[in-house]
Amino acid sequence: MVTSRHVLKRSIELASEKGASNWLSVLPLQEYNFSLHKTAFHDAVALRYGWDPARLPQHCACGTKFTVEHSFTCPKGGFPSIRHNEIRDLTASLLTEVCHEVDVEPHLQPITGEQFTLASSNIEDGARLDISANGFWGGRCEKTYIDVKVFNPHAPSNRTTSASAIYRRHELCKKRSYEARIREVEQSSFTPLIFSATGGMANEATMFYKRLASLLSDKWDSNYAAVMGWIRCCLSFSLLRSAIRCLRGSRSSKGSFGHSLGSAPIDLIQVESRLPLIKQ
Template identity: 45%
Template structure:
């Protein structure tokens, strides 16, 4: 988890403390009451120390990767994604719904690093051999849909704070003979996307967003990088809806792709970055605070729905 041992860091931290306070110590010894320490020099020292610490941590991680299994290395890569660690670093405020009890925290850490989760039966309710990876993709019980709907509702709720014409699951206009560019395009007359908002990207234009949450540890993604998996899922969504929305509905389309751990695809990062700008401007709050709060809400939303999947899948219910 990147928590360093105080015993191992004591000597280095002591030397850094000596270097930072050297100018002040020298003035004490010289009994110089009028002299002032150069704050710019101290600031540069702090930056250098922080940079050296990060380099040492990265070198240590690379050494550890050589002794780790491939699955563990991929889990660490997933945990390093932007937004995947917000539930670990935020303050546990129960009134805001961003706190975990002991069992939830233990299970979340186990999922984060690929550790076994206690209490899972050997066989899933669907009849297949059960493990954590299987519960992430098993369609039995509809928990994959619950995970998806949680993020959809949260995104719509945040959009409504700054935009008026926001709707969930809006129906697209019928094609009326219009031919799509891709064979995988959704041509159903009652086709829907997850969220729409007017004026998001362009004034007066309706923006459509569709959400996909995928498990990066699934077998179909094992042979490609995490970045390529994000791009693949974004490309699939664009081929399904992009041409239709642009030419029939005359709107814009943005795929919002997440991993089950909370990481976001490139287009999702752009979307939530623009949403954070609008929220910060309307609420007169620092943008950094809005971004942190937004990522925290998304992280806990995914974490809770993820836990619902494997806890509910652990119930010993015989398949029909």
């Protein structure tokens, strides 16, 4: 049986992950998209500590009893997909600054008799990943494929497992599905980006965004720590807003949106919003 004490302990552990609290460490400047309205802020604090937000509906549009856990996974309205897509679009927007031929949802080449060691390898025609980009890990023409996953750490299947083990499990699952095919057929590299809905990220995602911050800081002639802090803050707000949308959004219809990086210099954003310098 899961008690309120266990939920609070779990929530504090998740809130302690690097990047999970960035939305609390900056000034809430609306011009940089670092602000939340009153209800959203109250919901964010409640989610942070595992409390039930106030004035939630009794039943979901799908007919099921409405709970925080159910809201994160209910497909009605497409909110879990929107949560995934916002991280995808943000990452793709950042990659266009430093990479060539950035593509969203690229299709993989069809399999024509190739054999893979792992039976779990994806061999479906029409398979596609979230992003592809040239020149990220290697040379200008070396392509990298990226796939994003955001999971709910409070789901029953995850409650008794450490966050690090969940991250590793999802990373391995993605690699077993796609890595061999991308390496042997596409002649490219593969990077899974695994996030917790509470704001944390897996090891490979951490290394990916460190590399991205390094490339961006060189291009923009900006401080690496400031760029890394800004990226973490953008990811934190993206995941947080998506979680709140799952709670408060109308599930009667689906919607879509893109992501804009804005035009302010990163050093100005760092100074005005008091982004903390990230020590690596």
